[in-house]
Amino acid sequence: MGHASLLTPSVLEQFLIQARLTKAVASLRLQGAGARLLGDLRLHAFRPGAVLELAGLHVRDSVPAEGMAVTLTILLGDDVLTLESQLLAPGQDQLGNSLLRLGWPLEQARLHHRRDIRVAGPDQLPLKVRVGLGGKNYDAMLVNLTETGVGLALEETLLIELHTIVEIDAELPDGTALHCPAEVRHLTYLEGQEFPMRLGLVLTPTPGTDLEPIHRFIQARRTDRSQSFRRA
16 A cells, blocks of 8 residues: 655645646546546646636536535646545636636645556456557556556467567547557566566557547546545
8 A cells, every 4th residue: 555645734835836837737536426537637726725726627528516525636747646625616717718616625635656556456447458469469457557658467478579569459447449559668477477478568659649538547547546545
């Protein structure tokens, strides 16, 4: 289980200032009935002790109801911030774009390191992946995932060399299909494991490849892991 640090108000403010200046990626998980994840957000502004404002709401996303409990996750470098809050009435920026407004968290925010939050944790459903190589497809299980790479475990042993390009196909939990080429950077064989063949791949998307689904999936998984740490 990963280690979480509780942030003092002053440290939280410094983190939020950096997140706003660097336009750090944020996501919002809605709790309760109709729970869903809103991704690709960023911190627009905040007033300590009062409100946080988030920009980046997609046109296709409906504005959630005021008073709904939410979990905010912000990725800044190797750090993952999570905090619990409630939605306030929405607002608008100077251009008329919708802003999500959150009440200041009553409980201390928590900070994890990305390395402590495995996307495919043992208490989460694994993601099945198909690996295309030399005109053949092989079934694999995803054991790790970042914005730039994947770690896979296969039951079948592949004769493959470093820097080989393979095709990754997966269906994400929301039904979105993900298809992207990837380069083999690491490979090993773990004797006695159910899925002994392990591959470390770096995604090499072609122009026009839509990686938004994988980013949303990563944010959702990291939010879930952060919440499991919090409960523990």
